[in-house]
Amino acid sequence: MxxxxxxxxxxxxxxxxxxxxxxxxxxxxxxxxxxxxxxxxxxxxxxxxxxxxxxxxxxxxxxxxxxxxxxxxxxxxxxxxxxxxxxxxxxxxxxxxxxxxxxxxxxxxxxxxxxxxxxxxxxxxxGGALGGFGLTEPGSGSDAGALATSAVRDGDSWVLNGEKAWITNAGVAKYFVVMARTEPEAGKRGISAFVVPADAPGLTIGKSEEKLGLRASVTAPLILEDCRVGGDNQLGELGNGFKMALATLDHSRLGIAAQALGVHQRALDLAVAYAQERVQFGVPIARHQAIQFKLAEMATSLAAARVLTRCAALAEGGPDGGRLASEAKVFASEAANRACYESLQIHGGNGFSDEYEISRLYRDVRVLTIYEGTSEMQRLVISRHLLR
Ligand SMILES: Cc1cc2nc3c(=O)[nH]c(=O)nc-3n(C[C@H](O)[C@H](O)[C@H](O)COP(=O)(O)OP(=O)(O)OC[C@H]3O[C@@H](n4cnc5c(N)ncnc54)[C@H](O)[C@@H]3O)c2cc1C
CATH class of the missing domain: 1.10.540.10 (Acyl-CoA dehydrogenase/oxidase, N-terminal domain)
Structure with missing residues (x-):
């Protein structure tokens, strides 16, 4: 419907x-x-x-x-x-x-x-080739600095071994930015970054994840078995990979906040339309104050999330950029989750049906507080900025 x-x-x-x-x-x-x-x-x-x-x-x-x-x-x-x-x-x-x-x-x-x-x-x-990012591994998600994939220099090449988990666009991307350990004993300072082409020898794509939401996007593991890339595919300075990954996430969280805004807007629009159409107790449910208050709350949190996200986009690269990006990500993604919950509630039983768009949004929105750093990790990042 x-x-x-x-x-x-x-x-x-x-x-x-x-x-x-x-x-x-x-x-x-x-x-x-x-x-x-x-x-x-x-x-x-x-x-x-x-x-x-x-x-x-x-x-x-x-x-x-x-x-x-x-x-x-x-x-x-x-x-x-x-x-x-x-x-x-x-x-x-x-x-x-x-x-x-x-x-x-x-x-x-x-x-x-x-x-x-x-x-x-x-x-x-x-020109239109897709890209991906390989940071997460089966044993390291939030604690990305504990990653185990290794990269060893061999003549003019780097040889990578390990597994990357939950990689968006794995199977459709042409290039991946991959983080791997070049110095086993150096902790986070022993991580470096590489650009790995999808057709690099030794790279295979694992089985696609069967996901709760975002089902029209591709997510799969990257399996690196003696995967060989040229020495000139090393990205940035050796040993700086973890720092580069954090800087990348500081930037990319704006994209997740923006995804949240789009989903939130649609959840609100659907709720407003449905509430005006659905009649109960002789009037459109939009006439009941309990429904009106939900709509008002959804609109208010959307406005706040949008202003914060756009403000963070303008501040990107400046001294407050990283903190604002985390604030935008955590606020917008949690607000969008609440909005989808309330929009589905307004749809009543119909919201629980596949026939109604809100049921897909309710599934799609869930991951926004998880990927590119969970809400818990965003709060850690924000508080670290405050307590520095
Ligand atoms: C659809 C999808 C697409 C993804 N795409 C990519 C991708 O393209 N590239 C990529 O590299 N990764 C990708 N990821 C991985 C994603 O970034 C991780 O799932 C995320 O960082 C969380 O890691 P985890 O799943 O291992 O959870 P864990 O780190 O195991 O966390 C489990 C729970 O513990 C909490 N927790 C962990 N540590 C702490 C702490 N110190 N304090 C408080 N709470 C804590 C977490 O917040 C979470 O609630 C994707 C994930 C999904 C679901």
């Missing part, structure tokens, strides 16, 4: 420039015309929408943060955040495919790659 739900707060631009508003409007049209059709079927069939993602690539949306000199769109971070929100509003699975490529693959290569590496790889990513 598709509810024609107009966006109830779309007139408010929250400090966007005219150009950014234009981008938002164009992407909203694109998302509704090209991404929305078939979204429920793709979720049901766990089907990755390769055609839709290819179109995003043609529009330059997979290389938004890559400078024009390397073929990218050279967008500012706030525009990127606006783009992710608009896509997530229609399909969170496509939004995560896009944000992972931009934020955790393209971004660290732009920030830390040698000129040669950037010239060799970025044009392909800017």
């Amino acid at each position: 598709t509810i024609a739900a107009e966006s109830v707060t779309e007139g408010i631009s929250f400090g966007l420039t005219e150009e950014q508003e234009l981008l938002r409007d164009e992407l909203r049209r694109f998302a509704e015309e090209r991404i929305a059709p078939g979204v429920a079927e793709r979720d049901r069939e766990h089907r990755f929408p390769a055609d839709v993602v290819a179109e995003l690539g043609e529009l330059g949306l997979l290389g938004t943060l890559i400078p024009e000199a390397y073929g990218g769109a050279g967008m500012d971070v706030l525009s990127y955040v606006v783009a992710v929100e608009e896509i997530a509003r229609v399909c969170p699975s496509v939004a995560v495919t896009l944000s992972v490529t931009n934020s955790v693959c393209c971004w660290p290569i732009v920030a830390f790659g040698s000129e040669e590496l950037k010239r060799r790889i970025l044009p392909e990513l800017a």
Whole structure:
């Protein structure tokens, strides 16, 4: 059952420039015309929408943060955040495919790659190739510094061994930024970063995860067995991989906050439409104050999350950037989870049916407080900034 739900707060631009508003409007049209059709079927069939993602690539949306000199769109971070929100509003699975490529693959290569590496790889990513990020392992999630994958120098190459777990875009990406241990005894300072092509000898993709949500996105393990990459695929300085991973996550959390905004907006829009349509006790349920208060709460927390996320995007790279990104991520993702819960509640029994979009959003939203650092880890990051 598709509810024609107009966006109830779309007139408010929250400090966007005219150009950014234009981008938002164009992407909203694109998302509704090209991404929305078939979204429920793709979720049901766990089907990755390769055609839709290819179109995003043609529009330059997979290389938004890559400078024009390397073929990218050279967008500012706030525009990127606006783009992710608009896509997530229609399909969170496509939004995560896009944000992972931009934020955790393209971004660290732009920030830390040698000129040669950037010239060799970025044009392909800017042209529509997908990217991934391999930090998590079966034995190390929140405690990423404990990772066990090793990288050993052999002549001109690096040889990687280990397993990366829960890797978004594994199976569809062309390049992965992978963290591996180059000095076994050096703790977090013994970790380095590498760009691993999907066709590198010794790299295989494990079985795709059967997920609660984001079922039209691909998530699978990366298995590295004597996986050989060229010495020139090392990213940044040797031993600096953990620092680079943290810097990357400081940036990429803005993309997760933006995903949360898109899902939150849609959950609110659906709730407003349903509450005006559904009649109980002789009146639309929207006339009951208990329902009105839920809608008011959802709208208020959305406005707060949006302002905080956009503020964090503007502060990126500055002294408060990392803390604000964590604050935006934890606030927006938890607010979006609450909004989906209340929107489903407003839908009553119908909300529990696959026929209604809110049931998919309720599943999709759950991971936002988990990946790219759980809510607990965000609170640790924020408090570390405060107590430094
Ligand atoms: C759909 C999906 C896509 C993903 N994509 C990627 C990807 O592309 N690349 C990648 O590298 N990873 C990816 N991940 C992994 C994700 O980043 C991790 O799941 C996440 O960091 C949490 O790690 P964990 O699952 O091992 O949980 P754990 O670290 O085992 O945590 C379990 C629980 O303990 C809590 N906890 C742990 N330590 C502390 C502490 N010190 N204080 C308080 N509480 C604590 C956590 O907050 C959590 O609630 C993805 C995960 C999912 C589900």
